[in-house]
Amino acid sequence: MNIKKTKLASVISSALFLAAVSNVATADVYVGAKYGWNDTNKDCMSDSRCESDGQVGGIFTGYEFNEYLGLELNADYLGQMDSYQNGKLADDLYAISLAPKFSLPVTESMNVFTKLGGAYVNFDGNQEDYVFTGAVGAEYAVNYNWKIRGEYQRFEDIETRMLSSVDANAFTLGVQYKFGSPAPVYVTKTIQVTDVVEGTELVTYTHPVVLKTVQFGFDSAMMNDSSNLREAVKVLKAYPQAKANVIGFTDNTGPQTVNRLLSEKRAKAVAEYLEQDGVSSSRLKVEGKGDADPVADNDTVKGREMNRRAVVEVPSFDYQVEETVMKEVVRDVTVTEEVIAE
Numbered sequence: 001m002n003i004k005k006t007k008l009a010s011v012i013s014s015a016l017f018l019a020a021v022s023n024v025a026t027a028d029v030y031v032g033a034k035y036g037w038n039d040t041n042k043d044c045m046s047d048s049r050c051e052s053d054g055q056v057g058g059i060f061t062g063y064e065f066n067e068y069l070g071l072e073l074n075a076d077y078l079g080q081m082d083s084y085q086n087g088k089l090a091d092d093l094y095a096i097s098l099a100p101k102f103s104l105p106v107t108e109s110m111n112v113f114t115k116l117g118g119a120y121v122n123f124d125g126n127q128e129d130y131v132f133t134g135a136v137g138a139e140y141a142v143n144y145n146w147k148i149r150g151e152y153q154r155f156e157d158i159e160t161r162m163l164s165s166v167d168a169n170a171f172t173l174g175v176q177y178k179f180g181s182p183a184p185v186y187v188t189k190t191i192q193v194t195d196v197v198e199g200t201e202l203v204t205y206t207h208p209v210v211l212k213t214v215q216f217g218f219d220s221a222m223m224n225d226s227s228n229l230r231e232a233v234k235v236l237k238a239y240p241q242a243k244a245n246v247i248g249f250t251d252n253t254g255p256q257t258v259n260r261l262l263s264e265k266r267a268k269a270v271a272e273y274l275e276q277d278g279v280s281s282s283r284l285k286v287e288g289k290g291d292a293d294p295v296a297d298n299d300t301v302k303g304r305e306m307n308r309r310a311v312v313e314v315p316s317f318d319y320q321v322e323e324t325v326m327k328e329v330v331r332d333v334t335v336t337e338e339v340i341a342e
Contacts, residue, residue, distance in 0.1 A: 028064045034151065034174030038079045040166060054079040056170045062101060070101040072115060078168050081123060091124035095155055097133045109141045119155055127160035147176040185339045190332050199327045202320040210235050210314035214270060221265035226273055232312045236279045245313040246271045248288040251304035256290055263288030270310045
């Protein structure tokens with residue numbers, strides 16, 4: 001018996017040592033209960049016989065230091081042991097065991113485990129022994145807190161005053177509850193974010209044609225009223241890329257040669273007016289067309305007055321304006337999110 005106790009003390013010490021060197025800070029405590037059937041290998045003293053096949057149950061608690069190692073304390077009722085020595089005597093068999101628990105994950109939800117440690121066994125309240133105990137089993141995690149457990153546990157070589165080399169074999173099913181909640185898991189991912197920002201951009205527009213006319217007196221190269229050219233001057237000064245065609249005309253009075261020269265003078269008079277107002281001559285095309293292209297009937301006084309003219313034509317042109325606009329800017333953003341385990 002002393003040798004057995006020494007061996008048992010070594011096993012329990014080893015279990016406590018493994019607990020001490022593990023990362024206790026991450027340990028999770030759990031509790032549970034189990035119920036099942038006990039099959040006893042019977043061998044009482046030589047002048048008696050024993051049997052104890054029946055229902056068993058127990059409670060347990062433990063620490064999970066990590067997913068591979070834990071330490072578990074069990075309190076088991078191993079059923080009633082019937083002894084037939086000078087009549088039938090029925091007594092209960094109890095055990096309290098401490099053992100390290102070694103687990104191996106099989107899937108995300110299932111693991112198998114084994115335990116090897118020592119147990120204190122009590123029979124009839126007065127007879128006791130210290131034995132080795134071992135177990136194998138499997139657990140299925142319903143969620144983080146709850147597990148279902150199937151287990152086979154053996155108590156080896158129980159000896160008391162009335163029991164000799166009795167082995168108890170307990171087959172149980174149980175449930176286990178782990179306290180607390182899972183440690184947060186963080187994942188980092190990159191997402192695209194669209195920002196609306198204020199910016200500027202060059203917008204292209206097309207300026208419409210500007211067409212202005214000034215009238216002249218009979219046989220004269222002096223404009224009657226130059227105010228009608230103000231809009232053309234304004235456009236030419238505002239847009240350096242704009243150009244103008246200045247064309248002079250006459251009525252049909254007099255020879256065509258004279259009329260052509262007069263129309264050229266009228267066109268030059270208008271061009272000089274534009275140049276004096278700041279428009280470069282390089283942007284002006286000047287010509288006289290005589291009595292061509294009349295706009296009115298030369299057979300009437302009013303018609304001839306209308307044909308004595310000069311036209312400033314600014315053809316359509318493109319120009320760009322820097323405008324404030326709202327733009328969508330897409331950028332990558334790295335975010336960290338917490339994933340809640342079930």
